[in-house]
Amino acid sequence: MSELSNTYPTDALQALDASHHLHPFTDHGSLRQEGSRVIVKGDGVWLTDSDGKRIMDGMAGLWNVQIGHGRTEIADAVAAQMRELSYYNTFFKTTHPPVIALSEMIAKLAPDPYNQMFYVSSGSEANDTVLRLVRYFWDIKGKPNKKTIITRWNAYHGSTVAGTSLGGMKAMHAQGDLPIPGIHHIDQPYWFDEGGDMSPDEFGIAAARKLEEAIDRIGEDKIAAFMAEPIQGAGGVIIPPETYWPEVKRILADRDILLIADEVISGFGRLGEWFGSTVYNIEPDLIAVAKGMTSGYLPMGGVLVHDRVADVLEHTGSEFFHGYTYSGHPACAAAAIANLQIMQDEGVVEHVRDVAAPGFAKMFASLADHPLVGEARTKGLLGAIELVPNKDSRDRFANYGDVGTICRDISFQHGLVMRAVRDSMILSPPLVITPDELEWMGATVGKVLDETGAELKRRNLW
Numbered sequence: 001m002s003e004l005s006n007t008y009p010t011d012a013l014q015a016l017d018a019s020h021h022l023h024p025f026t027d028h029g030s031l032r033q034e035g036s037r038v039i040v041k042g043d044g045v046w047l048t049d050s051d052g053k054r055i056m057d058g059m060a061g062l063w064n065v066q067i068g069h070g071r072t073e074i075a076d077a078v079a080a081q082m083r084e085l086s087y088y089n090t091f092f093k094t095t096h097p098p099v100i101a102l103s104e105m106i107a108k109l110a111p112d113p114y115n116q117m118f119y120v121s122s123g124s125e126a127n128d129t130v131l132r133l134v135r136y137f138w139d140i141k142g143k144p145n146k147k148t149i150i151t152r153w154n155a156y157h158g159s160t161v162a163g164t165s166l167g168g169m170k171a172m173h174a175q176g177d178l179p180i181p182g183i184h185h186i187d188q189p190y191w192f193d194e195g196g197d198m199s200p201d202e203f204g205i206a207a208a209r210k211l212e213e214a215i216d217r218i219g220e221d222k223i224a225a226f227m228a229e230p231i232q233g234a235g236g237v238i239i240p241p242e243t244y245w246p247e248v249k250r251i252l253a254d255r256d257i258l259l260i261a262d263e264v265i266s267g268f269g270r271l272g273e274w275f276g277s278t279v280y281n282i283e284p285d286l287i288a289v290a291k292g293m294t295s296g297y298l299p300m301g302g303v304l305v306h307d308r309v310a311d312v313l314e315h316t317g318s319e320f321f322h323g324y325t326y327s328g329h330p331a332c333a334a335a336a337i338a339n340l341q342i343m344q345d346e347g348v349v350e351h352v353r354d355v356a357a358p359g360f361a362k363m364f365a366s367l368a369d370h371p372l373v374g375e376a377r378t379k380g381l382l383g384a385i386e387l388v389p390n391k392d393s394r395d396r397f398a399n400y401g402d403v404g405t406i407c408r409d410i411s412f413q414h415g416l417v418m419r420a421v422r423d424s425m426i427l428s429p430p431l432v433i434t435p436d437e438l439e440w441m442g443a444t445v446g447k448v449l450d451e452t453g454a455e456l457k458r459r460n461l462w
């Protein structure tokens with residue numbers, strides 16, 4: 001049974017999946033009981049499951065399908081590249097046309113001082129590369145004691161050993177005795193949950209000063225870098241107060257510490273500019289990218305390197321002993337080129353900035369009045385709805401996390417993929433979403449919230 005199609009009945013597909021497939025981030029006991037959802041087709045912002053049900057992909061896959069599903073131009077570009085040169089490596093002073101073309105394209109799209117890209121196959125690998133690169137950088141500079149990387153609790157930087165360690169997910173750390181040494185976590189700028197009596201702006205400054213306190217306590221001579229997502233994604237679309245990034249920059253301005261932006265989600269258009277770093281004026285030394293770079297059509301990522309770091313690397317006389325078999329894979333590079341070409345030709349980033357993001361923000365503003373909603377926030381095409389028992393306080397439901405799961409399941413029944421992060425409902429649609437589709441999404445979320453409220457009352461949870 002090597003070729004399965006959607007002509008197989010769903011329960012047969014589910015049984016086979018349950019027998020042989022270990023899924024990522026999954027409790028397999030409960031998955032076996034409930035059965036997997038089988039997705040068989042994608043088209044624009046829509047998915048079709050094995051029962052023929054159409055579902056709006058409100059998460060753009062895993063935050064990555066910028067141009068929507070099913071674009072045949074990408075399939076054609078990849079097929080053509082595979083016929084020409086399906087694989088060759090980029091080790092040992094070799095290269096090939098697709099990776100050359102892609103590198104030039106990205107250097108042009110990126111802000112001026114970013115002209116060099118190190119290729120990987122995923123966001124996790126990008127962050128592993130970052131960890132090795134910053135430590136190597138400080139060794140070259142003759143400061144081998146600068147090894148500690150400061151990151152934040154509840155950050156997501158991937159799931160490899162380095163990615164998990166850099167990330168601040170305590171449940172992930174608990175499995176596998178992580179983090180590895182040399183990583184220090186500080187508080188996140190999550191005003192809704194942790195802001196207490198402060199205004200968001202006051203809290204943004206206070207959260208940034210956690211960085212200053214950590215540097216002063218550990219010692220600047222031991223700190224290699226501060227690494228952060230411009231907006232935390234998997235942590236719950238945590239949009240920092242407007243005061244946060246300027247204060248981080250003030251703190252780092254006169255300190256000899258690298259700044260790393262994990263733009264695996266915010267890179268390639270999601271915030272209405274090509275890079276989230278320019279939205280927040282972050283000016284990092286390294287930018288980790290992946291996800292939207294190919295719109296998920298094939299796996300690819302990279303680390304975009306600022307000229308001031310690249311200059312150091314070029315004058316070492318030594319070799320950076322790092323790379324992957326698939327660094328700069330030609331078929332993935334062809335997918336990335338085709339994806340970025342579509343985004344440029346069709347003005348996808350301008351569409352986000354001028355049409356989709358304002359529409360999305362308006363839709364969220366209208367949901368904010370709902371009695372279950374404590375806050376509905378967006379930036380670009382990232383949005384979060386905080387579900388709370390009493391909208392006038394920021395207190396949480398007693399069983400924090402259960403309400404989000406209930407809401408997510410109801411949303412799926414209504415044909416909309418929304419993700420639950422504890423009791424925050426997350427949306428991150430394809431960048432090409434149209435005003436009509438946004439209207440459908442808003443109306444559906446409204447119904448889902450009503451039904452979630454009714455279900456909570458039925459279960460005596462509200």
Ligand SMILES: *Cc1c(COP(=O)(O)O)cnc(C)c1O
Binds near residue numbers: 123127158233234265
């Ligand atoms: C998804 C994600 C990663 C990890 O990317 P993978 O391709 O899943 O390894 C890293 N950082 C951020 C911010 C992400 O959202």
